[in-house]
Amino acid sequence: GKPVNNFFYEELIFSEPTEEFFDALTRGSHGPEIPLKASGNQIFSLESEAAECERLESAVSQVTEKYGEYKSRVRAAEIEIAELRRDIAALESARQ
Numbered sequence: 001g002k003p004v005n006n007f008f009y010e011e012l013i014f015s016e017p018t019e020e021f022f023d024a025l026t027r028g029s030h031g032p033e034i035p036l037k038a039s040g041n042q043i044f045s046l047e048s049e050a051a052e053c054e055r056l057e058s059a060v061s062q063v064t065e066k067y068g069e070y071k072s073r074v075r076a077a078e079i080e081i082a083e084l085r086r087d088i089a090a091l092e093s094a095r096q
Helices: 019-026 046-095
Strands: none
Touching: none
């Protein structure tokens, strides 16, 4: 299979910064830009993000489809169980 990559990063959350601090945080640059394509040591890109979104959408579709199939099978099995229980009840009452 494919190797699994783990990425760790630190995130700081300022729940209620002072107005001055908020201005300092949001002034000027909005942080590093994500490149369009991956290159060199930069493995994250908008292109790879789009590809990952497509893989996730495909996986969600497959899971949804399988869920529908299994749900139908469960309904059919429940109907069959109900019929078998009626048959058993009818046989038991006929025996008495």
